[in-house]
Amino acid sequence: MRVLVYGSGQLAQMMYLAAAPLGVIVSAVDVSNETVVHPVSKEPTGVSLQNAIEDANAITVEFEHVPEHLLLDADKSGKLFPNVASILAGADRVREKALLSKHEIPNCPYLIITDVTDLDNVIASLGERVIFKASRDGYDGYGQWRMQSADQLEKLKSEFAKLDLVKVPLIAERMMQFDREISLVGARDSEGNVSCFSLAENLHFEGQLHVSVAPITDLSDSLQSQANEIFEKLATAMDYVGVLAVELFQCGEELLVNEIAPRVHNSGHWTQQGCDTSQFEQHIRAVLGLPLGAVDVRGVSAMVNIIGCTAFSRDLIGIAGAHLHWYGKEVRTKRKMGHINVVADSHSHLGNKLAQLLAFLPVEHFPELEAEANRLKNYTK
Known part of the structure; x- marks a missing residue:
């Protein structure tokens, strides 16, 4: 089976790596020049875009800002998941707000x-x-x-x-007074089956995600259920197929939708080591019509973005439960170069491991990490 991904960045790369054990071949499209490339090496495959569309069992996207004419061409094949309207809603805040308002989903x-x-x-x-x-x-x-x-x-x-x-x-x-920023990543298949991962708590610096922790601290059944209901309402309204991320503000016990992302998402990277099925494998399963995988958590996880730097020690993988994911990009300010997933058996143990991680990293590039490590170390619930 073959999946064609529009976009050739790290998300396409991680879909490729997750699909390989399933015997699924993933190719990517560099949308800047409409060339089909290998998702890891980025080398052109020599296959024309039209032939790649014809050969694919499913077509999807790694980001929502794909030129619209490419989406419309892919849609003609009947293989594009999620659908064009869903992708465009994620790419345009006016459409996104109209969607939320139409379906009476709380937002700012x-x-x-x-x-x-x-x-x-x-x-x-x-x-x-x-x-x-x-x-x-x-x-x-x-x-x-x-x-x-x-x-x-x-x-x-x-x-x-x-x-x-x-x-x-x-x-x-x-500008809302919220308690914290959280997100829900989930999937819906073509038959309407929905499966949601645990809520993740997200720490941003200068508008960019730096750390995600899942499950969130102080997670209640009612909060997870409220998020799941929002997800299912949105996904059903859009007739969505694939992985969808919903970014939320928590205001007391109320959740407000901040943004949606019609794709696999940075705040779901923790699922690679922290769940039975990663968000990347789940997306491949959904778009190909395969059964959705189990989303049970394996302890407590953190995802730490590596942003704008290469000067860190790879010896960090010596920490039990630490896993490095490197994207192979040239360094640039504010560019996501890779991420580190850390898994532990409790929030407090996770805090201890994040504190250990600091010894291998240039602290100036990880401004949220020390405070988060200290917060989690002292979390006893």
Whole structure:
């Protein structure tokens, strides 16, 4: 069986590695030049895109910003999972907000900004603390602006006046007072079967994910059930097939949807060692119509992103339960170079292992790790 993945980055690479034991061959498409490449070496395979589409049993994506004409061509084959509408909803915050509103799924109060004059209503509608997000092509904190007080509005108006807000509108969202950021990664198959992983707790720095811990601390059955219900409602509404990530704000016992990602997701990398079935294998299973795998956790896991650096000691894999995943990229500021998964039998033991990990890493590139290690070490529930 063959799967063709649009996008040729680390997520396609990890799908390839997860699919190989199943006897599934994964190829990738470099969407910048529409060339079919090997997902690990990135070398062209010599197979035309049209032939790769014809040979594939299923076609999928590793990121939502695939040029729309490529998605439409793939969709004609009847093999594209998830469907085009789902992918476009993840790529465009205006579509995403419309989806959430239509299905009455709780999310942050917002306005759509298509003209600078729309900003005159922002404070009255949303308050003084507002986050502005580009509706397309924003990720890892890029394409975002924060307003902490009303006196910043005029400066933002001047900045936004330089943008084409008709072509790429802004979403203005109330900056919520939330307890923490969590996410749910799950899968739905073509028959409507749904399977969700445990909730993950996510720590960000400058808009970029640095550490995920799963299961979350203070996880209740009601919180997991609420997240699962949101996931199933969304996935069913979109007639979704594959792995879907839902990023959430926890406000007391209420969950608000922040964003969705129609693909395997950074906050689900912990499943590679922390679950019976990884998110990557689960996605391959779903898009090919194979049975979904079990998602039971193996203890408690953390995923630590390696961002913008190569200067660390690979001796870290000597820590029991530590696993290195390297992407083979050239180093660049804020670029995800790889990640480390760490598995332990409790949150406190996980904290001890994360503290050990610090000895092998340049601390300046891991600004959230020490505090998180200390928090978990002292967690006794």
